[in-house]
Amino acid sequence: MRYDPVVPSRRTALVVLVAALLAGGAAALVARGAAPAATPQVGASDERRAFRGRHRGPLPPQAMRTFERYLYRPVHPDEVLREFYFTRLAYSGHMYRGFAGSWSIDYPKADRQFMVGLKRLLDQLDAYDYDHALPATDPELFRFPFLYSVEVGYMALSPPERDALRRYLLAGGFWVIDDFWGSWEWANLERELSLLLPEYPIVEIPLDHPIFHCFYDVEEIIQVPNVGQGRYGGPTWEQDGFTPHVRGIFDEDGRLMVVINWNTDLGDAWEWAEDEWYPVRFSHYAYQMGVNFVVYAMSH
């Protein structure tokens, strides 16, 4: 019998509760332990600051190690200012599979590959060709009103990050969240969002919403599996995330500020779109969704 996360048994609920408490406590300890180290690292290196000339703000310490792998890439010669940057949020988070930096999953290949498709499909869009990651606390973030995040089940925003991100979203920024699975990761995101935008509820986005029709007509929400399961024809779900959802947070004027793609992994579908073993229908759908997100973000 298939596991149904919506109606859990009483015992399962108890187990999940205890596990969540333990995990929460552990996460809090990790966060407390990591915090003192954050301050001295902030902006210590001029080279870090020189990351395409924009990283003036403090970097999230948990993300530092992963971030540094890319920080030292030379500034790309294509330096003219563009209308659109596919900006990935480099957020603070819990330990993820042994290293801090869940924000960087699939980075930068997914981002770059998405840009290739995006520029072909939206040929009038003046888009930056490459990956573009920024921490929330960087003031330059406000110059890039489109933001993309993955693996937010491990996200743990610091108060400065939270303040900046809240301001960013309310000022007109648009945030696409992707690639997180199951009720445990959902609970983490929900907690983060309740701290970030407490007055705005998370709601299911209906299929007749313009975000599903502004460029492509998306009639059905498809569960996009990760590359491993996609290539080998395994189950499309992970953990207990059996049903894909597209949820969102609207401001008081009805503008969509946050789009949450839960129990699906659009990023992998972009990243592995050229892989002959990865099913094309998933890539096809992921690109449609991604293009619609960009069109919507740049028009609403």
Add this chain to the structure above:
Amino acid sequence: MVGLFEFLFKYRPALFEEGRFTFVSPGWMQVAALLAGALLVFAAFSYRRPGAGAADRTAGADRLRWLPPVFRSLAIGVLVFCLLQPALVLSTVVPQETFVGVVVDDSRSMAMPDEAAAADGTRAGAVLEALSGESGSMLDRLAERFQVRLLAFGRSAERIESTEQLRFGRADSRIGEALVAASDELAGLPLSGLVLLSDGADSAPAELGDALLTLKAAGTPVYTVGVGRPRLRKDIEVSRVVAPRRVLEGSTVEVEVTLSQTGFGGRTVDLEVEDDGRIVNLEQVTFPRGGSAVTARVMFAANDEGAREFRFQVAGQPDEELLLNNERTALVEVLKRRERIFFFEGEPRDESKFLRRAVSQDENLHVVSMTRQAANKFYGMNFDEDTRRFEGFPTRREELFEYSGVILGSMEASFFTHDQMRMLVDFASQRGGGVLLLGGRRAFSEGGFAGTPLAELSPVVLYDRPADQGRPELMTDLRIDLTPQGRGHPATLLRDDREEANELWPTLPPLSAYQRATELKAGATALLQAESPMVRDPMIVLAHHRIGRGRAIAFTPHDSWHWQMSADIPLEDQTHERLWRQMLRWLVSYVPDRIEVEADRDRFEPGSTVTLRATVRDEAFQEVNRAQVVAAIEQPSGEEVEVPLDWSVERDGEFVGTFTAREPGLYRVEVDARSEGELLGVATSRFAVDELNEELFGAARRDSVLKRIASETGGRQVGLGQADRLVEDLSVSSEGTLVREARDLWDMPILFLALVALLGGEWAVRRRLGMA
């Protein structure tokens, strides 16, 4: 000057103009006098013959030798002239057989206390004294020679039996209409002329010229007698208020208020704007020391829907002579309606997203957008059931012309067909719409506008940019500031307080632009500019110019959205929203509707004839002459009157009708235009009827008006104390029962003076020559 002339020539120039010159002596006397003259001349020239003392003559004395005979000859000439009995023949009226109409200004302004000639110091007092009939008064002098008829006027003139009927309390003084009415009243009588006793304050809406032409055609000269001082000593007046007749609710209304003053040069006064008793703005105005008038630009928000009467007033100064002219009222209709704007964008970009967002909460603006996402793939937004749907850019005038404004984003000129470009230009020039050109990498010169019809729209000079030049260079770090013309302009007023708004601009985050716009077209005005290290001259950021009926605006930066998203801008800051709301409201302000109706003014006196003018156009904004146009006028009492409007013939699509507004209060006009039974459209307008006290504005004696009336009708302007002159002028009038009269000229003082001068001159020269 006239006095000197009269002293020398015995009579005033006027009599010489009216009369005919002649010699009254018998004919033989003239011949004899001429012969005598000739002999004398001959004798005088005998001086020239050499005689005694010739040897003593010097060369200088010799040169003067010809003068004595000349002087002598001229003196003899003068005597001969006198002997010939020169005379001026004048046609003068037969006493008591001719009429004179005395037309007295009975209006309120005559109560002004600025006439020193009167015992009580008022203009009215001076008039009453002149018409008292006492010995030596003007009426008395006139009555000696004429049959006098008294008339009093306000709006029109009517007969009065005595000055006791004068009240000096009428609200109006329409001089032209009154004079014509007086002329009509006395028609059929032998009329020498009309005497107008007035301060010259004319409150008639129509120009005086027509009435003066009528009087001239009737041969009725008007003699004007001015009362009051030609200049008040201390007065402030709200002379003129220029306000829009209609604005969108929530808009900033810009009004030009002209304040005149005498005796208050250098003083600073408070100009208050009241909306229904509530002060909505207070502007300090300083009068120039040297000049008399100053024009203040006042701005305030019109937040309440409906017909609003905005009052502009200056508090009375302690020593001011007249306080009633310190305020004026303007009727402004604040409309709650949605102006449609079509936003055509050539590429997805944040500028257009944030612009739309900035105005999305503005209930008076409805921005329909069409954005090109991919080649030939457009994303249309905000179309509603009332707007025609289309893909891309409209191809029919009806589709485009239903909008009041168009925003053209980053779209290259080569996208458009020639007809579409022409249609966009016509949208501004013929339809009267507003076109806003936004900066972007495909706009202006960078979008290849130069050499196409779109170039006509640009207020900045465009240059040819070959398409193979690739991506245009982006000029960054543009610090934007106001130009002198931009200070206080409604589009740049980002704060309620003007000074605060002016100071805000340089503090805003810098922007960037692809447009290298440094030169304005002739007739264009720049409101914002920016300095850039990449360009030598200041960059034009915001400029506008008129195109036919409409206007085009250029805003060159491509990232004003940073003023919404920048980390330096507080979240609650409304600068970006306000910029675009103001800008788009300005874009669609004064954009005509298909059907329009206006009264010739916004305010009238009770009993005035109101002329209603409607303009009727079809969907493509072509004027329609064959239409049935009816105005339904709702009066203040609620009663409705229908007035059919007829094609004026003078202009295409213009329909005119008149209506007499008697009730004071607010009137509403609704015009219904049909063509062959089909409704073309409906338009509404409002006007108010109230006591306006127009004549209290410019309350000093208006000599220019009085002089013009006199000169154009063949009369003259005389002073209050010049009754004799007035009687004399009227007596020699060419109208009435006349008799010929010859007046001697031989005894003119100038002849005597000439004689003395000539003989004296001769004597002096002779002494010099040693001949005396």
